[in-house]
Amino acid sequence: MISTKKNLLSRLEAALLILALITVSSDLFAQVSSDKNTTSDRILSYDGVLSVHPLFNYKFNNFSLIDRNSNGLSVDYAPNGNVKFGGGFFYDWLGFALTFQLPSSSNSIEQRGETSSFDTQINLYSKMFTLDLFQQNYKGFYIANYQNLGTIYDASSNIAPQRPDIRTRNLGFNFSYFFNSDKYSARAAYMLNEKQMRNGGSFIAGAHTTLARVIGDSAILSRDLQDTLGTELPVTSITSTSLSLTGGYAYTLKILKNFYFNISLQLGPMYSFSSLETNEGNIDEELDNWGLKAIFRSALGYNTKKFYGAIVFLNDSYNLKYGDLGYDYSLGSIRFFVGYRIPFDFDLTLFKRKIF
Numbered sequence: 001m002i003s004t005k006k007n008l009l010s011r012l013e014a015a016l017l018i019l020a021l022i023t024v025s026s027d028l029f030a031q032v033s034s035d036k037n038t039t040s041d042r043i044l045s046y047d048g049v050l051s052v053h054p055l056f057n058y059k060f061n062n063f064s065l066i067d068r069n070s071n072g073l074s075v076d077y078a079p080n081g082n083v084k085f086g087g088g089f090f091y092d093w094l095g096f097a098l099t100f101q102l103p104s105s106s107n108s109i110e111q112r113g114e115t116s117s118f119d120t121q122i123n124l125y126s127k128m129f130t131l132d133l134f135q136q137n138y139k140g141f142y143i144a145n146y147q148n149l150g151t152i153y154d155a156s157s158n159i160a161p162q163r164p165d166i167r168t169r170n171l172g173f174n175f176s177y178f179f180n181s182d183k184y185s186a187r188a189a190y191m192l193n194e195k196q197m198r199n200g201g202s203f204i205a206g207a208h209t210t211l212a213r214v215i216g217d218s219a220i221l222s223r224d225l226q227d228t229l230g231t232e233l234p235v236t237s238i239t240s241t242s243l244s245l246t247g248g249y250a251y252t253l254k255i256l257k258n259f260y261f262n263i264s265l266q267l268g269p270m271y272s273f274s275s276l277e278t279n280e281g282n283i284d285e286e287l288d289n290w291g292l293k294a295i296f297r298s299a300l301g302y303n304t305k306k307f308y309g310a311i312v313f314l315n316d317s318y319n320l321k322y323g324d325l326g327y328d329y330s331l332g333s334i335r336f337f338v339g340y341r342i343p344f345d346f347d348l349t350l351f352k353r354k355i356f
Contacts, residue, residue, distance in 0.1 A: 043185050044195040046341060051090040051193060051308065053339025057099050058083050059119060060333070061138050061168060063214060065221060066326035067229040074328075075225055077166065078144040079115035081108055088337070090193040091344065113162035115140040125191055128181045132174045136331065141166045152224045165217040170331060172210035174295060174316065176266065178202040178250070189252055189262035189299050192308045192339075196260065201251030206266050208244045208293060210318070212329060213237065219279070231325050237277035238327065240320060244270035244293035258304045264297040272320050291320045309338035 059082045066074040081104030088097030104114065118137040123130065142162045147155040178184060180202035188194040214220065219234040226232060246268030253261045270293040294317050301310030315332040 042183055042197050042200065043188065044197055046090075046193055046195070046305075048343065049091070049341045050344035051339050051341045052087070053089070053309070053337040054085070054087050055097055055099055055335065055337040056083070056085055057336075058334045059117075059136075059331075061117075061136055061170070061331045062144070063168065063330070064326075064328040065229065066328060067231070068321060068324050068326045069230055073229065074145070074326075075143060075149065075221060075229065076145045077141040077163070077220075079117065079138050079141055080104060080112035081115060082117060089339075090191055111158055112142045112160050113140050113164055125187045127185075127187075129175065129177045130186050131176075134170065134172060134174075136170045137167070138169075139167045140164045141168075149225070149228060152228060163216065163220075166220065167213075167215045169213040169215075170210060172208065172212075174206065174208045176204050176206045176295075178204055184250060184252065186250065188303070189250075189260070189264075189301070190297070190310075190312055192301060192303050192310060195303045196252050196254070199252065199254050201249060204246075204248045204250055204264070204266055206244075206246040206248070206268070206295070208242075208246065208270075208295075210242045211240075212242070213239045229325065231323075233276065233322070233325060234278045235276050236279060238274065239277075240272050240274040240327075242270050242272040242291070242293070242318060242320075244268050244318070246293055246295065248295075250297070259302050260300075262297070262299040262301075264295075266293075266295040268293050270318055272318075274320065274322070276322060289321055291318055293318045306341055307339070308341070309336075311336050 060078070061082075062076065062078045064074045064076045066072060081101075083102045084099040085102055086097060086099030101117070116139050118135075120135045122133040124133075140163075142160040143149075143153075144160065146153040146161050153161055176186075178186060180200070183198070183200035184202035185194050185196050188196040215237045217236070219226070219236055220238075221229065221231070221233075221235065223234075226234065246266040248264065248266030250262070250264035255261060270291045271288075272291055273288050275287060294315075296315045297313065299310050299312045301312075302308060303310075312335045313332070314334075315330060317328065317330040317332075319329075320327045
């Protein structure tokens with residue numbers, strides 16, 4: 001049984017890795033759409049216009065181990081310093097952005113340690129669906145809630161406990177289908193190469209797959225932390241492969257003439273098969289379980305014929321359980337960009353045919 005699951009994990013990991021390797025930079029992503037938009041009384045397309053913008057991007061990749069027998073007592077791990085800066089453009093169905101990580105201050109590194117990351121993403125935006133392919137590698141975490149863990153750590157200290165050995169890896173995709181694409185535009189909300197002219201929303205159906213790993217050179221929970229959470233699992237590695245289906249709703253509210261607010265939520269059951277490894281070997285109990293998948297998006301933006309800008313928030317989270325131990329994972333980003341549209345007459349039809 002364990003061998004079969006490991007083979008399935010390996011096959012899925014290989015497939016997802018091929019998707020992730022499509023990109024060639026640690027912070028490069030492309031955004032494309034398979035449909036040529038048409039202007040209507042509800043959706044305005046900016047065809048024949050090149051939209052360019054600088055971009056700030058804060059990414060997070062956090063996980064928690066939780067005592068399910070207590071009132072939610074947990075150990076929360078977070079990376080340090082993931083603010084990135086770069087630029088990008090949108091044209092017709094094509095978008096591109098390139099960002100670079102800004103260095104952390106010496107004071108921040110002293111207090112929370114140093115994190116290195118490799119992060120790629122591809123987003124395909126059609127009129128009726130979105131497809132997000134992602135791959136994230138992080139190394140170096142600190143315990144964010146150490147001041148709430150009793151006497152284990154000095155709550156008065158501003159130096160957080162650090163685990164430079166802990167590494168995480170995520171590969172996967174999120175697919176979302178919009179049932180009312182004539183009245184609602186995800187591209188208008190998140191890419192801004194369209195403009196939604198009226199209030200409107202759409203029900204969503206989604207399918208999602210994630211392969212996630214957390215690895216430490218020693219137990220992720222020290223002996224003291226194990227006692228605090230009431231567990232006797234000296235886990236050094238957690239590998240989980242999850243499959244989920246979600247449903248939800250997205251809505252864009254027009255504010256005055258050119259401002260808008262967007263919110264989107266998808267929820268659904270998630271099936272996961274997992275492997276926990278300790279210094280003594282694999283633990284082959286409670287490897288299969290059900291959890292909850294949640295994807296939340298929100299955007300506040302300004303969109304005109306010449307200028308545009310937005311703050312876009314994304315949170316992709318799920319939770320699993322291993323006996324009395326809970327495992328929560330949350331990844332996402334906050335993007336801020338302001339741009340200008342330039343008339344640019346270039347036909348992408350030939351490229352579109354070749355790609356799609």
